[in-house]
Amino acid sequence: MSHISIITDLKxxxxxxxxxxxxxxAIFGLKTWNRELRGKxxxxxxxxxxxxxxxxxxDIASCRSPLVTGQEFPADYYDPQEENSHEKKALGWAHVYKxxxxxxxxxxxxxxxxxxxxxxLWGHEVKLKTDKLRHCVNTxxxxxxxxxxxxxxxxxxFESDRKFGIRMRNNxxxxxxxxxxxLSTQISDAITGxxxxxxxxxxxx
Numbered sequence: 001m002s003h004i005s006i007i008t009d010l011k012x013x014x015x016x017x018x019x020x021x022x023x024x025x026a027i028f029g030l031k032t033w034n035r036e037l038r039g040k041x042x043x044x045x046x047x048x049x050x051x052x053x054x055x056x057x058x059d060i061a062s063c064r065s066p067l068v069t070g071q072e073f074p075a076d077y078y079d080p081q082e083e084n085s086h087e088k089k090a091l092g093w094a095h096v097y098k099x100x101x102x103x104x105x106x107x108x109x110x111x112x113x114x115x116x117x118x119x120x121l122w123g124h125e126v127k128l129k130t131d132k133l134r135h136c137v138n139t140x141x142x143x144x145x146x147x148x149x150x151x152x153x154x155x156x157x158f159e160s161d162r163k164f165g166i167r168m169r170n171n172x173x174x175x176x177x178x179x180x181x182x183l184s185t186q187i188s189d190a191i192t193g194x195x196x197x198x199x200x201x202x203x204x205x
Contacts, residue, residue, distance in 0.1 A: 072100075115130045
């Protein structure tokens with residue numbers, strides 16, 4: 001075999017080897033890029049969901065604040081000449097909670113949107129976790145309606161079932177740090193469940 005043939009064969013081997021190496025590097029780079037892209041998507045979705053969760057938590061706490069100021073009632077709510085009727089009291093409290101509920105509703109919509117994005121990436125477990133917090137929001141909404149209805153009845157609704165009345169009032173008004181409040185505990189547990197689900201996606205990114 002001539003030197004020229006040997007050199008030609010060697011050149012072909014080197015070129016072929018270089019092509020294999022190039023292809024391997026390209027595949028490795030593509031996989032790395034895909035992992036980085038997926039990791040970034042997980043991080044962004046996780047961050048969006050946890051922000052929405054905390055915003056909803058804070059707006060729920062504001063809605064449930066036991067401190068109700070006179071400025072929250074309609075301008076004509078207080079009339080020094082006459083005592084408010086049951087209907088007027090109910091309308092006044094409905095006004096208070098209508099305004100308190102607006103931020104909760106807005107935050108809930110964002111929370112639901114973020115939940116859908118997370119569910120698309122991580123599966124149905126996300127909805128199982130977020131539904132617990134959504135259930136707490138629904139419980140609060142129903143409790144507010146019951147409290148307003150009791151105002152309209154002059155307190156007769158809760159007189160017939162005092163335990164129910166206490167539960168509705170506790171659901172509607174509570175300090176966020178009250179560990180003895182059932183709804184507060186449910187809200188805290190629901191948020192912890194979402195945090196546990198999200199934390200690994202934030203730590204790996």
